[in-house]
Amino acid sequence: MASSKKPAPNKHKNSTPVATTSSQLQTRLASCLASVLRPSQKLLLAFSGGLDSRVLLELLAVLRPDIGFELSAMHVHHGLSPNADDWAKFCSDTCAALNIPIQIAYVNVSKRSGLGVEAAARDARYQALLSADADYVVLAHHQDDQAETLLLQLLRGAGAKGLSGMAIQDAQRRLLRPLLDVSRAELLAFAQQQYLQWITDESNEDVSYDRNYCRHEILPVMEKRFPVAKQTLARSASHLAEAAALLDELAQIDAGQIDTGQLDLSVLASLSEPRAKNLLRWWLAANGQSLPSTVRLQEMLRQLLTAKAEAGVKISVNNEGVYLRRYQGFAYLEFNHNSLPIALVWQGEPELRLPDNSRLIFEQKIGCGLAFKRLGITKLRIAHRAGGERFKPDLAKPTRTLKHLLQEANMPPWQRERLPLIYCDDSLALVPGVGVACHLQAREDEAGLMILWEQTRP
Numbered sequence: 302m303a304s305s306k307k308p309a310p311n312k313h314k315n316s317t318p319v320a321t322t323s324s325q326l327q328t329r330l331a332s333c334l335a336s337v338l339r340p341s342q343k344l345l346l347a348f349s350g351g352l353d354s355r356v357l358l359e360l361l362a363v364l365r366p367d368i369g370f371e372l373s374a375m376h377v378h379h380g381l382s383p384n385a386d387d388w389a390k391f392c393s394d395t396c397a398a399l400n401i402p403i404q405i406a407y408v409n410v411s412k413r414s415g416l417g418v419e420a421a422a423r424d425a426r427y428q429a430l431l432s433a434d435a436d437y438v439v440l441a442h443h444q445d446d447q448a449e450t451l452l453l454q455l456l457r458g459a460g461a462k463g464l465s466g467m468a469i470q471d472a473q474r475r476l477l478r479p480l481l482d483v484s485r486a487e488l489l490a491f492a493q494q495q496y497l498q499w500i501t502d503e504s505n506e507d508v509s510y511d512r513n514y515c516r517h518e519i520l521p522v523m524e525k526r527f528p529v530a531k532q533t534l535a536r537s538a539s540h541l542a543e544a545a546a547l548l549d550e551l552a553q554i555d556a557g558q559i560d561t562g563q564l565d566l567s568v569l570a571s572l573s574e575p576r577a578k579n580l581l582r583w584w585l586a587a588n589g590q591s592l593p594s595t596v597r598l599q600e601m602l603r604q605l606l607t608a609k610a611e612a613g614v615k616i617s618v619n620n621e622g623v624y625l626r627r628y629q630g631f632a633y634l635e636f637n638h639n640s641l642p643i644a645l646v647w648q649g650e651p652e653l654r655l656p657d658n659s660r661l662i663f664e665q666k667i668g669c670g671l672a673f674k675r676l677g678i679t680k681l682r683i684a685h686r687a688g689g690e691r692f693k694p695d696l697a698k699p700t701r702t703l704k705h706l707l708q709e710a711n712m713p714p715w716q717r718e719r720l721p722l723i724y725c726d727d728s729l730a731l732v733p734g735v736g737v738a739c740h741l742q743a744r745e746d747e748a749g750l751m752i753l754w755e756q757t758r759p
Contacts, residue, residue, distance in 0.1 A: 323494050326487060331358050331368065334478040337470055338437075340369050344477070345435035347426070348374040348403065351390045353441035355499040357480060361439070362399045374403040375433060377426045379410050381418070381504070386498050395498075404433070419510050437477040442467055445485040448534035449515050451541075456511075461545040462582070462592060466538035484531065516539045551576070552583030561587045562756070564632040570606050577602055588634050590618050601625055605632055628713040635715050636756070643721055647681040655683075657719055661733070662753040671723075671730060671737050672751030678750075682724040690722070692729055694736030706735050716756070723752055 338344075346361060348354045358374065365372050376392040378385055389405050396403035406429040410422045430438045443542035447466045469481050480488070492499065508514045515589045523530040555568065556577060564584045569577050578598055586592065593601065604614050605627055614627040615635070624635045636658075645653055653661045661683065671678065690703040707717050712734055731737045733754035743749025 323491055324481065326491050327360055327363060329483070330479050331364050333469065334364065334368055334370070337477060337479075338370055342436040343371045343373070343434065343580050344385065344437050344439050345430065345433050346372065346374040346401075346439045347430055347441070347466040348376050348392050348396070349441075349502070350376065350395070350500040351441075351502060351505075352492060352499045353480070353485070353488055355395070355444060356491050357439065357441040358395070358401070359495060359497060360400065372401055373435070374401055375430055375448075376403060377429050378405055378407045379422050379425065380407070381397050381410060381422065382420075382502065384500075384503070386674055388502075391498075391500055406430075419512070431474065435475065437475050439477045439479065441480055442478045443480045443483050443485055443488060444535045445516075445531050447481055447538050448520070448531040449512055451534050451538045452515050452519065453511055458595070460582075460592070460595075461548055462586075464538065465542035465545040466535070466629055468542065471573065481535075508650065525635065542612060548579055549583055552580045554582065555580045555735075562633070566605055566627070566630050566632060568614060569602075569632070574602075577606075581605075584632075585618065585634075586750065590623060590634070595617065626713065629711050631711075633713055633716075635713075643683050643685050645683040647683065650681065653683065655721060659719070659721075660755045661723075662755055664751045664753070665748050666751050667748055668743060670727075670743055670751040671741055672743040672747060673750045674748050675743075676725075678725055681730065682722050682726075684724060685719060686717070686722060690729055692732060692735065693739050694732070696739040703729075706732070710734055719756075721754060 329340050338465070341482065344361065346354065346358055348358055361372055374392070374396050376389055378389050382388070393403055393405065408425040408429055410418065410425050417574055450466045451464060454466070457463070467478055467481065468476075470476070471478075491497075504510070505513060506517070508517055527533070557566075557568065557574060561584065564581070569580060572580060581598060581602055582592055592598075601616055604616060605625070608614050608627070612627075614625070616625040617623070618625055624664065626633045626635045639722065643655060645655070647653060647661070647663065651663055653663075655661065675681075686703065691700050692703050693700040694706070712720070721733065722729060723733075725741065728741075729738060730741050731752055733752060737743075737749075
């Protein structure tokens with residue numbers, strides 16, 4: 302039965318006494334935070350109420366006035382345990398005692414998602430945490446967690462990026478893990494010295510979960526022969542992170558100055574197979590996609606490079622409606638957005654979110670774009686193609702069908718179907734990726750309105 306409790310002596314097998322004092326741990330954390338944070342940044346602690354996050358909460362509360370950050374917490378209520386309500390109350394009471402604002406986020410964990418309960422709960426947790434207003438979400442992952450992650454990834458046959466484990470700072474996702482070089486034994490010693498209370502999640506003892514099996518069954522056996530196995534595994538993860546960073550640098554060199562929205566297949570074909578796969582992995586990651594399996598990556602590379610030119614390559618990247626496509630010698634990602642009709646009016650906003658989650662971004666620039674000020678344009682209508690549109694973006698060329706202009710611009714067919722068109726009254730004024738109607742274009746010395754169509758993920 303899970304409950305909040307005072308710490309008991311560490312009875313874990315092969316536990317090693319630690320000499321780290323509370324002040325030393327506080328100093329190490331302060332040094333880590335000072336190297337990352339700017340003054341007055343907002344930190345949101347993912348507070349489960351367990352030992353790790355309870356220690357981190359205490360340390361952050363002490364360091365808050367010295368370093369000068371804003372601190373709040375979030376407890377994610379998964380509803381998977383009969384003790385979940387008690388845990389939420391414990392977390393609320395603990396934060397109240399330390400004068401730290403806390404939010405209880407209630408999430409629904411699907412047991413039929415195909416991910417497994419553990420992964421589904423993790424995804425729901427991160428979705429809640431990353432939706433909060435914070436400069437960084439602070440996680441209490443420590444050295445033992447890093448070792449377990451490396452071991453699990455080895456058993457899954459992961460590559461260098463997967464084996465690099467977790468990073469102290471993940472700027473892209475706004476994650477901060479300041480305890481990664483601290484062992485669980487040190488955290489337990491701190492909790493005992495400070496007489497802290499924490500909760501124990503009964504699921505942490507369930508060895509049907511892979512991570513718990515590694516923690517309770519595999520690592521203790523390894524430590525009998527290799528007492529510092531966790532430290533050395535964590536160190537190996539750090540080395541592999543450096544190797545993964547070098548592979549990313551190589552991919553960027555191979556990619557050259559390409560737009561990450563598309564990948565030149567002639568470049569891919571010119572590389573050795575290992576470098577081609579490395580470039581494809583990097584490009585997928587740069588577009589926010591999780592790394593595919595070795596078999597899936599091999600199949601992607603084969604179809605991109607060997608399928609006939611007229612073949613309609615469409616490969617599922619994941620289970621979220623993302624597809625790898627090929628068109629005119631380039632690879633693209635197609636996002637399976639909802640094809641809802643557009644019926645929007647622009648009235649001066651810096652951006653508009655479209656029904657398919659893409660965006661129109663409006664920027665003023667001298668000598669470019671739509672001469673909206675000279676023409677007194679204060680409203681623009683946005684709509685999808687209806688078919689048969691004609692357009693004249695070049696004064697020296699005749700009016701042509703929009704279909705031919707889009708083909709000339711090498712816009713993939715699936716993008717043309719979703720392309721937003723910009724109308725001034727009933728006149729087609731601007732087509733993203735093609736141009737502005739010639740009679741509405743800004744002169745060299747006047748302000749114009751540039752409109753960029755950004756196709757974001759769902």
